[in-house]
Amino acid sequence: MSALDPAAVDQWRNYAGRTEERRQILELESLRRFALAVDSDRDVERHMPPLGHWAFFLPEPEDRDLAPDGHPKKGGFLPPVTLPRRMFAGASIRFHRSLVLGKEAVMTSMIKSVEHKNGRSGELVFVTVERIIAQDDINAIAETQNYVFRGEGPPALLPEPSAHPIDGELWQPNEANLFRFSAATFNSHRIHYDLPYAQQEEGYPALIVHGPYIAARLAELAQREAPLTSFSFRAQAPIFLGQSIRLRRDGAAGEAIRCDGAVAMSSTATY
Template structure:
């Protein structure tokens, strides 16, 4: 498909400030009270966001990529993009009004052949600093794929006859990702990917069954669920997740948490039991 060796090792630095107003909007989006001084886990995905001009956006709403040295990722000839997985280490808390710096480096770009056609995986390493102190270390995996051919069944499939089984979990919670929630999260992350707000585009062009819930939003809901369950703002030391299937707006998500060997197991499921996201976590040492 292409030689992407020139992009391996490319770096980008972005700067931001965790303002009290951003903290308040983030908490309002998740229907929770505002902490006094510490950023909830997951809020870092709303910091140091891309700021491409509107004229520089592609058809899908993402910033266009090109062959220039300023382009962190190459212009891949694949139309669909999703956040496939992530691994986060929470090193230190981020407090309100901290000066934020995020350093990003391209670790790898790998081509694979999937059941639906060619795939390209891009792995990025992020380090987020708050007032010059390392706060978060993270690896992010993006996947690019072709748009589905005409006549393909929509993704995900319609709800089946199954039911989410809460019996195997220590704690569960049901949440409803409404279009308003998706819109607010897109605004917080300055994410203009059209699958999250443009229903005709999401269904007619990219072949989804409805508006698609952001992967990091689902991960954020799991982080917030861990906070609610464990009763601690900095509930987790590490958190890794993998997207399994798309989630659609206005369809309930069932979150589960249980204790396992070596840490916590978390997941998000659709109402019919289809798994949406799988996650693992550890708690801070006593």
């Protein structure tokens, strides 16, 4: 039996079809800061960093509009789902043409669907958002983002490192790396920088490495082969700061592997 108010769930479903349009000059230094945050080439005039469009159209809440967890308060563009935890679960991105720096772009967002389900961990609400970035009325990037809202759940345990070697490129971000990525994306969610909050309020054993940060590193690994025409990823398990991460690719498929051998994120690229 659902603990959520059915009338509220129906109200959230009615957000499907809602649109939002934003305009922005694609400023060079914002992109350079993003490139540095993901350890990419700072010469962004010649080399677009992996998933560099995430440097633009950032959330802009005022201080009074922040919730205690650092996220913008509920009730803006996304439906005001009352479940306390929100996660960026994955995305599918198509690259149609390069963005032109120093020029205005338009991002049109549309809520495609809102779905309520019961999972093994309790009730879940999935929200799918389509974002189109265009310049001169021509689509440059089309992205479908997937969010999941869930209950608090039991405290998470720190994974035990595997006794067996794990293949892949070693990546070990530190606190400064997480801070820089949060700053470059204007992400104030406290689980990425406030250890007492992450442990005491959200039940995590350590700071959480941003899902988009992991995705950007997997995209960088994929685009060493050739420029990407599409990239998709799905978060499967959290990665905790201070534990080793292995990034690996097999053809079009990529994975971020935790120290215990679990797949934390999977990805697929096309060229």
